[in-house]
Amino acid sequence: MAIYCRNCGKALADDARFCSGCGSQTVPPAAAPYPQSVTRLVRPRAGRMLAGVCQGLANAYAWDVVWVRVVTVLLTVFGGGSGLLAYVIFWIVMPEEPVIFPPPPTPYQPPTQP
Numbered sequence: 536m537a538i539y540c541r542n543c544g545k546a547l548a549d550d551a552r553f554c555s556g557c558g559s560q561t562v563p564p565a566a567a568p569y570p571q572s573v574t575r576l577v578r579p580r581a582g583r584m585l586a587g588v589c590q591g592l593a594n595a596y597a598w599d600v601v602w603v604r605v606v607t608v609l610l611t612v613f614g615g616g617s618g619l620l621a622y623v624i625f626w627i628v629m630p631e632e633p634v635i636f637p638p639p640p641t642p643y644q645p646p647t648q649p
């Protein structure tokens with residue numbers, strides 16, 4: 536993703552703080568939608584049991600994931616399978632959380648010998 540200078544329109548590197556064309560300060564790119572947006576409905580990769588639907592709903596609406604799972608199971612057992620149906624629908628509808636890779640380690644720099 537390239538950013539562009541607001542002043543002259545020159546394409547700049549992602550981490551550029553100043554435009555190389557005109558020297559004006561660049562606007563930081565819009566904050567990534569994840570994980571700032573709490574209400575975004577995604578299936579998280581952490582804390583999931585099956586597909587992460589219950590955990591994703593719990594994250595999005597600040598519910599207790601245990602209760603989400605309990606309600607899902609109760610609806611599945613006593614609700615004629617509606618809990619399972621809802622689970623499958625959410626599984627299809629909810630996108631999976633994007634993988635966030637850790638930053639690459641700094642390459643080893645041998646100490647310079649005097």
Ligand SMILES: [Zn+2]
Binds near residue numbers: 557559
């Ligand atoms: Zn510029």
